[in-house]
Amino acid sequence: MNEIIFIVKESPEGGYEGRALGFSIFVEGDTYDEIKENIRDAVHCHFEDDSPKIIRIHFTKEEVFAA
Numbered sequence: 001m002n003e004i005i006f007i008v009k010e011s012p013e014g015g016y017e018g019r020a021l022g023f024s025i026f027v028e029g030d031t032y033d034e035i036k037e038n039i040r041d042a043v044h045c046h047f048e049d050d051s052p053k054i055i056r057i058h059f060t061k062e063e064v065f066a067a
Helices: 032-050
Strands: 003-010 016-020 026-029 054-060
């Protein structure tokens, strides 16, 4: 595997949460830098010696407003 993709969004409780597409990897972090570091650590732990070379992050933001 060459690449893994994470969807990251703001958590309702504060901070960020991220989920890998196609894998059971879920991470949280208080800051954007922390979520990136936690993603990197989780990927290395999940794949051990055969980690993907590229970690792609898609940041999403949900907004609700009155019409």
